[in-house]
Amino acid sequence: xxxxxxxxxxxxxxGTVLVILAALLALWAQMKVQSTYSRYKKxxxxxxxxxxxxxxxxxxxxxxxxxxxxxxxxxxxDHYDPRNQSISLSxxxxxxxxxxxxxxxxxxxxxxxxxxxxxxxxxxxNAILPIANIGQYLGxxxxxxxxxxxxxxxxxxxxxxxxxxxxxxxVTLPVEFDASGRALRILKAHYLTSDEYVGARKMLSAxxxxxxxxxxxxxxxxxxIFLIILGNSRDD
Numbered sequence: 001x002x003x004x005x006x007x008x009x010x011x012x013x014x015g016t017v018l019v020i021l022a023a024l025l026a027l028w029a030q031m032k033v034q035s036t037y038s039r040y041k042k043x044x045x046x047x048x049x050x051x052x053x054x055x056x057x058x059x060x061x062x063x064x065x066x067x068x069x070x071x072x073x074x075x076x077x078d079h080y081d082p083r084n085q086s087i088s089l090s091x092x093x094x095x096x097x098x099x100x101x102x103x104x105x106x107x108x109x110x111x112x113x114x115x116x117x118x119x120x121x122x123x124x125x126n127a128i129l130p131i132a133n134i135g136q137y138l139g140x141x142x143x144x145x146x147x148x149x150x151x152x153x154x155x156x157x158x159x160x161x162x163x164x165x166x167x168x169x170x171v172t173l174p175v176e177f178d179a180s181g182r183a184l185r186i187l188k189a190h191y192l193t194s195d196e197y198v199g200a201r202k203m204l205s206a207x208x209x210x211x212x213x214x215x216x217x218x219x220x221x222x223x224x225i226f227l228i229i230l231g232n233s234r235d236d
Contacts, residue, residue, distance in 0.1 A: 014224075014227055016224065018220040018223055018224055019217075019220050019221055019224050021220065022213075022216050022217040022219070022220035022221070023217065025213045025216055025217070026210075026213040026214065026216075026217045028213070029206075029209040029210045029212070029213035030210060030213075032206050032209055033076075033206040033207050033209065033210055035206075036100075036202055036203055036206035036207075037076065037100050037203065037206070040098060040099045040100040040103070040199050040200075040202070040203045041092060041096060041098040041099075041100040041101065042098065043098055043099045043100075043196075043199060044097050044098055044099075045097055045098065045099055045101075045102050045191070045192065045196060046192075046193055046196060047191055048097055049097060049102070049191070050094065050095055050096060050097050050101065051089055051093040051094055051095070051096055051097075051101035051102060051104065051105035052069055052071075052089060052094045052095070052105070054101075054102050054105050054106060054191065055069050055087055055089065055105040055106070055108065055109050056069060058105075058106060058109040058186055059087075059109055059112060062109070062112075062113055062116065063116070064109075064112055064113070064116060066085060067085050067086060067087060067112050068084075068085070068086040068087070069086070069087045069088075069089060069094075070086055070087070070088045070089070071088075071089060071090075071091060071094040071095075072088040072089065072090055072091075073090070073091065074090050075090060075092070076090060076093075076104070076207075077090045078090050078093050078104050078105070078107075078108050079108065079111075080108045080109075080111035080112050080115075082115050082126075085112070085115075087105075087108045087109065087112060088108075089104070089105055089108070093105055099192075099196055099199040099200050099203065100203050102187060102191065102192070102200060103183065103184075103187070103199075103200040103201075103203040103204050104203070104204075104207075106182075106183035106184075106186055106187050106200075107179050107180055107183045107204055107207070108179075109182075109183065109186075110178070110179030110180065110181075110182035110183045111175075111179045113182055114175065114178065114179060114182075119175070119178065121171055121174045121175050121178070122175050124171050125168060125171045125172055125175055128164060128167055128168045128171060129168060131164045132164035132165045132167070132168040134161075134164075135161040135162050135163070135164040135165065136162060136164075136165050138158070138161055139158040139159065139160075139161035139162030140158065140162065141158065142154050142155065142157050142158025142161060143155050143158035143159060143162070143225060143229070144158075145158075146158060146229075147228070147229070147232060150232075152229060152232060155229045155232070156229060159222070159225055159226060159229060162222065162225070163222065165218055165222075166215070166218050166219060166222055169211070169214060169215040169218050170215060172211055172215070173211055173212065173215060176207075176208055176211050177208060180204040180205075180207075180208060183200075183204065184197070184200060184201055184204065187200055
């Protein structure tokens with residue numbers, strides 16, 4: 001007697017393939033940003049300024065003198081924290097005088113400027129975040145309970161609850177692209193030569209791909225869950 005997967009088995013296999021492809025894309029994006037960073041961290045900027053110095057000048061010129069800059073541990077662990085209005089730069093970025101250091105530091109300043117100007121996508125992202133966090137945990141729980149008990153309605157509720165994660169990542173894309181765009185305009189106008197600008201742009205473009213890959217990975221995971229629930233429903 002041949003083994004029969006049914007809709008559940010077929011959809012599960014399709015979903016698994018999609019997730020594997022998304023994982024490979026995410027791996028490629030991470031390798032791309034690492035290789036690009038390794039390349040441009042070796043090229044010094046013509047101004048001889050560190051990432052911390054550039055960040056301080058940009059913030060001051062934007063009327064953000066109250067925003068503090070801290071050095072933190074880790075590789076490319078740089079971020080802007082709106083809660084205490086501070087920028088954290090990893091050691092290589094904080095002290096580095098490379099094109100990569102300037103690009104990353106300026107990018108984080110771009111986020112600070114977004115908050116100052118009340119940039120709409122970042123306001124939307126902050127509003128979605130708590131919903132996404134709650135949906136991530138309750139959604140998984142509802143999906144597992146629904147599938148185990150054969151209650152597909154509960155599983156669908158969990159699926160839609162988890163869609164907040166995908167929405168958060170989609171809204172994150174314009175936030176990151178805009179911060180990079182602001183950084184590059186400032187760097188081009190005041191700090192970098194035309195050749196240096198190309199390097200800074202490549203660095204930030206590679207970093208942006210990690211957000212695109214993360215969003216696609218989540219999309220594929222959600223599609224896999226969708227197919228599993230759909231297959232389970234059709235097999236009933």
